[in-house]
Amino acid sequence: MTLKLPADAAAWADTWRGRINDREDFAAAAADFEATFLFEIRADDRYDGDPVRFLVRLADGACTEAALAAADADHDFAMRGPYDAWVDLLSGELDVSESVMDGTFDVAGNTMTLLRRQDAVSEMVAAAQSIDTAFEY
Known part of the structure; x- marks a missing residue:
């Protein structure tokens, strides 16, 4: 089932949780790691709605x-x-590490921990990329 962003954001998040937990490489990369992440989609020239x-x-x-x-x-x-x-x-057109390093995305938090847990973050992004997503804007 295709989910639309931002309209189906709540269902998309629930699907993302399942996809993350389905990834064996995520389980290994995130072992003994407790953290809370906030991912924010901001308005731009393409989308002028509220942040998601x-x-x-x-x-x-x-x-x-x-x-x-x-x-x-x-x-x-x-x-x-x-x-x-x-x-x-x-859509898989941007690499998460490169887009963080070049400033495409703003990142907050302990940089050293993120570097040590880069594989876990990459697995979360890969899980998100595996969701059949349609973009409304």
């Missing part, structure tokens, strides 16, 4: 929650970027 925020909680190699979040949701790490960049990332 996903909160993703990890504990001991599993995604325990993936849901829509408020702007003030507590998190350890955040990745924020314009809608157009998210479309490219989720």
